[in-house]
């Protein structure tokens with residue numbers, strides 16, 4: 001057995017990652033029976049867009065955002081979404097939904113010939129903005145998380161929201177360094193989008 005497939009049982013407990021701060025989101029559901037979790041979807045988000053360091057993303061994903069706190073929030077009022085993971089600018093990691101469950105991050109989407117990517121993917125949000133670059137600490141945390149997910153599931157694809165919902169979504173955007181992620185994960189070329 002390759003070394004990276006050694007059993008890391010203590011890292012995962014029913015889909016919850018020991019290295020993440022757990023913040024339970026009500027926005028999730030069961031995956032379809034027999035779902036093959038083989039896709040990691042990378043996103044970027046900040047609330048208000050471009051402002052980093054606050055609690056608003058965590059509040060959004062846990063349905064606690066004060067919609068009246070900023071004019072932008074009125075544009076997304078009532079939105080019920082989640083991701084499995086959220087990596088902040090300092091590299092700190094939150095988890096909102098068990099990896100065993102279906103988080104609400106992808107929306108209408110299709111990838112590797114399969115629709116509705118929420119069914120069988122893991123969603124990872126990076127605190128950021130489309131077009132902005134990301135921090136070293138975020139790449140380090142993202143790489144470690146992807147490697148640990150790869151130990152748990154047969155991950156065969158890593159893509160951006162922009163790749164699973166082209167034309168509708170643009171995150172994480174041009175500031176995300178796919179080559180850097182690819183180099184640290186040491187997965188074959190066909191695991192990544194062809195268009196970076």
Ligand SMILES: [Zn+2]
Nearest residue numbers: 043044161171
């Ligand atoms: Zn997204």
